[in-house]
Amino acid sequence: xxTTKKLNPVLKxxxxxxxxxxxxxxxxELRDMLQIDHVSYYCFGPGDxxxxxxxxxxxxxxxxxxxxxxxxxxxxxxxxxxFQPFNWGDLDWTPKAARKFRVEAAVxxxxxxxxxxxxHGPKGQFALFSVNHSCEDAEWAAFTRKHQNSFILLSHFFxxxxxxxxxxVDEQPTKxxxxxxxGAMTLLARGLSRAEVAKDLDISEHTLxxxxxxxxxKLNAQNTTHAVARAxxxxxxVA
Numbered sequence: 001x002x003t004t005k006k007l008n009p010v011l012k013x014x015x016x017x018x019x020x021x022x023x024x025x026x027x028x029e030l031r032d033m034l035q036i037d038h039v040s041y042y043c044f045g046p047g048d049x050x051x052x053x054x055x056x057x058x059x060x061x062x063x064x065x066x067x068x069x070x071x072x073x074x075x076x077x078x079x080x081x082x083f084q085p086f087n088w089g090d091l092d093w094t095p096k097a098a099r100k101f102r103v104e105a106a107v108x109x110x111x112x113x114x115x116x117x118x119x120h121g122p123k124g125q126f127a128l129f130s131v132n133h134s135c136e137d138a139e140w141a142a143f144t145r146k147h148q149n150s151f152i153l154l155s156h157f158f159x160x161x162x163x164x165x166x167x168x169v170d171e172q173p174t175k176x177x178x179x180x181x182x183g184a185m186t187l188l189a190r191g192l193s194r195a196e197v198a199k200d201l202d203i204s205e206h207t208l209x210x211x212x213x214x215x216x217x218k219l220n221a222q223n224t225t226h227a228v229a230r231a232x233x234x235x236x237x238v239a
Contacts, residue, residue, distance in 0.1 A: 002033075002034075002147060002150040006033055007150070007154075009029045009033070010026050010029045010030045010033065010154070011026075011157065013025040013026035013029050014026045014157055014158065014161045015161075017161055017165060018165065019165060019222075020043075020051050020052060020053065020162060020165055020222050021053065021222060022165075023041055023052065023053040023158065023161065023162065024053040024055075026158065027039040027040065027041065027053050027054065027055050028055060030131075030154070031055050034131065034147075036111070036131055036132065036133040037055075037109070037110075037111040037132050037133045037134060038054060038055045038056055038109075038110065038111060038130075038131070038132040038133070039054070039055055039130070039131055039132070040052065040053065040054030040055065040056065040128075040129070040130045040132070041053060041054075041127065041128070041129050041130075041155075041158040041159075041162070042054065042076075042127065042128050043125065043126070043127040043159065043162050044080075044125070044126045044127065044128075051162075051221075051222040051223070051226050052127075052162070052222075054130075056108070056109065056110060057108055057109050059108055060105065060108035060109060060110065063104070063108060065223070065224075065225060069101060072095075072097045072098060072101055073101065074088075074091040074092060074093060074098050074101075074102075075088055075091065075114065075116055075128070075130065076128065078091045078092070079116050079118045079126075079128045080118070080126055082118050083118060083120065084118075085115065085116065085117045085118075085148060085151065085152065086115070086116060086118075087113070087114070087115055087140070087141075087144065088113065088114030088115070088116070089113070089114075089137070110132060111132040111133040111134040111135075112133075112134045112135070113132065113133050113134065113135055113137075113140040114130055114131070114132045114133075115130065115131050115132075115140075115144045115148075115151065116128050116129065116130040117129045117130075117151050117152055117154075117155035119155050119156060119159045121159060121163060122163075125163070127155070127158070127159045127162065129151065129154060129155035129158055129159070131151065175218040176218075177215055177218060177219075177231070177236060178211075178214075180201065180203075180211050181211050181212075181214055181215040181218070182215075182231075182236065182237055183201055184197055184201065184208060184211045184212055184215065185212075185215055185227065185228055185231045185236070185237050186237040187200055187201070188212075188224065188228050189228045189231070189232055189237055194208060194209075194212075212224055212227070215227055215231070219231060
């Protein structure tokens with residue numbers, strides 16, 4: 001188990017977090033302390049989509065969002081129906097889409113081993129805390145056995161902070177979206193690509209990015225997917 005002394009920088013970073021994005025400091029502290037490839041915490045709430053932070057590369061995060069890998073990610077799918085921590089190797093990677101996903105993840109720097117702790121919170125809230133590294137099976141088994149209790153505690157620390165942050169954000173009034181911002185959010189919610197949205201609205205992709213970023217800011221969202229989900233859940237748009 002990780003000693004309290006070693007955990008202090010992580011807990012301090014969590015205590016200082018005022019936004020979901022601030023969780024990155026705690027993830028980075030933990031990753032560096034454990035000397036592993038990646039740490040992630042992602043939360044899934046009814047109507048509010050996906051938010052959180054991972055130390056994965058920006059290229060992989062963009063690719064994951066672009067290809068909508070949430071729909072086929074075995075870790076996410078497996079974690080949503082589990083209540084106990086699990087190794088990624090215990091998941092079903094036999095479907096063709098899952099195998100392709102795993103290969104592409106490796107190309108983008110995701111380690112060969114993974115361990116996740118599912119957290120089921122109030123009102124259907126679900127979160128997944130994960131650690132990831134490239135090493136042999138025996139080494140990873142020993143690592144997870146040694147730290148599994150700490151990972152369970154950390155998953156709840158991360159989730160509690162996320163719930164506090166989101167509660168504070170939700171208490172803030174939402175600024176009205178402009179007609180162009182509403183149009184952009186509506187078309188994105190219908191599954192159109194940014195290029196298709198820009199063409200439909202007869203604007204450049206650069207101008208579209210400005211509208212999307214403005215809407216994201218007004219909705220206090222962490223990313224575009226989160227912004228669309230918030231707009232839908234609050235009845236601002238109809239997909």
